Amino acid sequence: MNGNSTPYDGRRVLVTGGARGLGAAVAASFAAAGARVAVWDAPGAMALDYPLSGAAELDAARTVVGPTGHVAAVDVREVAQVRAALPATVAALGGLDVVVCAAGVRTAATAATMSDAAWDAVVDTNLHGTYHVLRETLAHLEESGRGRIVVIAAEEGRRGAFGLSHYAAAAWAQIGLAKSLAHEVAEHGIAVGVVCPGVMDTAMSDDPSYWAVLQAGRDGSQAVAGPDRAAAEHALRVRHPSSATYVDVDAVVRAVEQLVAEPGLDRTGAVVDVSAGLAATNTA
Amino acid sequence: MRNFDGRTALVTGAAKGQGRSHAIALAQRGANVVLVDIAAQIPCASRMGTPEELDETARIVESLGAPCLTLKADTRSPEQMRDVVAATVERFGRVDVLLANAGIAAFGAVREMADDVWRDVVDVNLGGVAASIRAVAPVMAEQRSGRIVATASSVGREGGPNNANYAASKWGVIGLVKSVAIELAPYGVTVNAFSPMSVSTDMCHNDLTYGLFRPDLAAPTTDDVRATFATLNPMAVPWIEVGDTTEAVLFLASDEARYITGTALDVAGGWNAFHSA
Numbered sequence: 193m194n195g196n197s198t199p200y201d202g203r204r205v206l207v208t209g210g211a212r213g214l215g216a217a218v219a220a221s222f223a224a225a226g227a228r229v230a231v232w233d234a235p236g237a238m239a240l241d242y243p244l245s246g247a248a249e250l251d252a253a254r255t256v257v258g259p260t261g262h263v264a265a266v267d268v269r270e271v272a273q274v275r276a277a278l279p280a281t282v283a284a285l286g287g288l289d290v291v292v293c294a295a296g297v298r299t300a301a302t303a304a305t306m307s308d309a310a311w312d313a314v315v316d317t318n319l320h321g322t323y324h325v326l327r328e329t330l331a332h333l334e335e336s337g338r339g340r341i342v343v344i345a346a347e348e349g350r351r352g353a354f355g356l357s358h359y360a361a362a363a364w365a366q367i368g369l370a371k372s373l374a375h376e377v378a379e380h381g382i383a384v385g386v387v388c389p390g391v392m393d394t395a396m397s398d399d400p401s402y403w404a405v406l407q408a409g410r411d412g413s414q415a416v417a418g419p420d421r422a423a424a425e426h427a428l429r430v431r432h433p434s435s436a437t438y439v440d441v442d443a444v445v446r447a448v449e450q451l452v453a454e455p456g457l458d459r460t461g462a463v464v465d466v467s468a469g470l471a472a473t474n475t476a
Numbered sequence: 477m478r479n480f481d482g483r484t485a486l487v488t489g490a491a492k493g494q495g496r497s498h499a500i501a502l503a504q505r506g507a508n509v510v511l512v513d514i515a516a517q518i519p520c521a522s523r524m525g526t527p528e529e530l531d532e533t534a535r536i537v538e539s540l541g542a543p544c545l546t547l548k549a550d551t552r553s554p555e556q557m558r559d560v561v562a563a564t565v566e567r568f569g570r571v572d573v574l575l576a577n578a579g580i581a582a583f584g585a586v587r588e589m590a591d592d593v594w595r596d597v598v599d600v601n602l603g604g605v606a607a608s609i610r611a612v613a614p615v616m617a618e619q620r621s622g623r624i625v626a627t628a629s630s631v632g633r634e635g636g637p638n639n640a641n642y643a644a645s646k647w648g649v650i651g652l653v654k655s656v657a658i659e660l661a662p663y664g665v666t667v668n669a670f671s672p673m674s675v676s677t678d679m680c681h682n683d684l685t686y687g688l689f690r691p692d693l694a695a696p697t698t699d700d701v702r703a704t705f706a707t708l709n710p711m712a713v714p715w716i717e718v719g720d721t722t723e724a725v726l727f728l729a730s731d732e733a734r735y736i737t738g739t740a741l742d743v744a745g746g747w748n749a750f751h752s753a
Binding site for chain 1: 554555585586587589591594595598602603606609610613614617631632634635636637638639640643644645646647648649650651652653654655656657658659660661662738752
C-alpha cells in the first residue's frame with residue numbers, strides 16, 4: 193500500500209506467534225499497510241524437534257513493527273503471562289481492534305507412540321494458547337466496536353491426519369471454539385474467522401519427524417527408510433490437488449486480511465481453507 | 477444376545493449415566509467389564525459419579541455374572557490410564573473394547589469463563605479421551621484387533637454459544653478419532669466417535685443447564701425446559717435416554733461394525749441434518 197491512507201491505517205493488531213513463519217508474515221503485512229502491530233512470541237522450552245523463536249526473532253519483529261508497534265516475549269500456554277503482558281500491549285497500541293492467533297507448534301508421532309510431552313506441547317499451545325489470548329482480549333475488542341478475530345488452525349482441522357492426532361485434535365477444537373465464540377460476540381460487532389493453512393515452507397516444516405509422516409503418505413502405508421526433506425516435498429506434491437509443494441505464505445496472509453477487512457459480520461464463523469487444493473477433499 | 481462373549485471392555489465414566497448403561501449392556505452381552513471412574517467431584521462440573529455409584533455399577537455388572545474389574549482413575553492422567561490398561565491386561569489378558577466415555581460439562585460465555593471451567597472441561601473431554609486412547613492403542617495394535625468408541629456430541633458439529641469449552645473439546649475428539657482411525661486401520665482396530673444430542677442424565681438435568689435454556693426464569697423446572705430442548709432437533713425430542721446411546725455405542729464396538737472406522741455417528745433426532753457434515 194502506498195500513500196498516507198491505507199486499509200489498516202491506525203488499526204491496532206495483535207499477532208501471536210508473530211516473530212516467525214506465518215505470524216511474522218501477517219505482522220509485516222499489517223504493519224506495511226499502516227496498522228499498529230504488536231507481536232507476541234518466544235515461548236518457553238517445549239518438546240519440539242525444531243527451534244522456537246527467541247530474542248533474535250523478537251529483535252527482528254521490532255524492526256518490522258516499527259516505533260508505533262510493540263513486541264513482547266509471551267508464552268500463550270500460560271494464561272498468567274497473557275494477563276501480565278496484555279495491559280502494556282494494549283497501552284502501546286492505544287487499544288485493540290484485531291487479534292490474530294498464529295502461535296502454534298507441531299510435532300509428529302502416532303498416538304500409539306506419542307510422548308505425553310508431545311501431546312501437551314501441541315494442545316497447550318495451539319488450543320489452550322488460542323483460548324487464553326481470546327478470553328483475555330475480548331474486553332478490548334468489545335471496546336473497539338469493530339473487533340476482528342482470526343484464528344489460525346490447520347488443514348488437519350478438516351480431516352483426520354496420520355501421525356498428527358494431537359495436532360488435528362487441537363485444530364478441530366480451535367474451530368469449535370471459534371464458531372462458538374462467533375455466536376457469543378456478534379452482539380459486540382466482533383467477527384471471528386478461522387484460516388486453515390496447509391503446509392507452508394516455514395521453520396515449523398523444517399522438522400525431520402514431520403517429513404517422515406509426510407513420506408508415509410496420508411494413510412501411513414508407505415515405507416520410510418529415514419526422514420528426507422526432498423522425499424517429503426515430493427509426497428506433498430503428490431497429495432496436493434494443486435501439485436504445489438507448499439502453500440504460499442502470502443496466500444494465507446491474504447486470507448487473514450480478507451477476514452479482517454470484511455466490514456460487517458457476514459463472514460463471521462467462517463473457516464477458510466488455504467490448502468493447495470486439499471479443500472477439494474473436504475466434505476463441506 | 478451375547479455378542480461380546482469373552483471380550484474385555486473398558487468403560488470410562490462408568491459410575492453412572494451413559495457409562496453405567498454401556499457397562500451393564502456389555503455385561504449382559506457377555507463381556508468382561510473394566511469400570512473406570514474418577515469417582516470424585518471436579519468443582520466446576522455438573523454432579524459427577526461417587527465411589528458408591530461406581531460400586532453400584534460393579535454390583536449390577538457382577539450380578540449379571542460378568543467378570544468385573546473396578547478402578548478409580550483420572551482419565552486426564554496419561555500415567556493413570558496406562559496403569560488402568562496394564563491392570564486390565566494383567567487381569568483379562570487383553571483389551572478388546574475401549575469406550576472413552578468420561579466427560580463433564582460446565583457452561584458460560586468465554587468473556588466471563590473462569591479458568592477451571594475452560595481447562596477442566598477440555599482436559600477431561602479431550603485430554604482424557606486422548607490419554608485413554610493413547611494408553612490402549614499399543615495394546616490393540618499388538619493384538620491386531622480392537623474397538624475404540626469415543627463420546628463426542630452434537631455440539632462437536634457446530635458452534636455452541638455459552639458452551640465454547642465443551643464444543644472445542646468435542647470437536648477435538650472428532651479430529652482425534654479420525655486421525656487415530658487412520659493410524660490403527662492397518663491393525664484391524666476401529667476408532668469412532670459418536671455424537672449424541674442431550675442425554676437424560678445429570679449433565680442435562682441440572683440447574684446450570686436449565687438456566688442456560690431458560691434464562692428468562694429464575695428457577696426453571698424440567699417441565700419448563702422440555703420444549704426449549706426440543707427445538708434443537710427436527711424430531712423435537714428434548715433428550716434421549718441412555719439406552720439410546722448404548723445401542724449406538726455397542727454397535728460401533730461390535731463385530732458387525734468391522735469396516736466402520738473414523739466416523740462420527742450422530743444420535744441426535746436429526747439435529748445433524750442442520751450440520752454440513
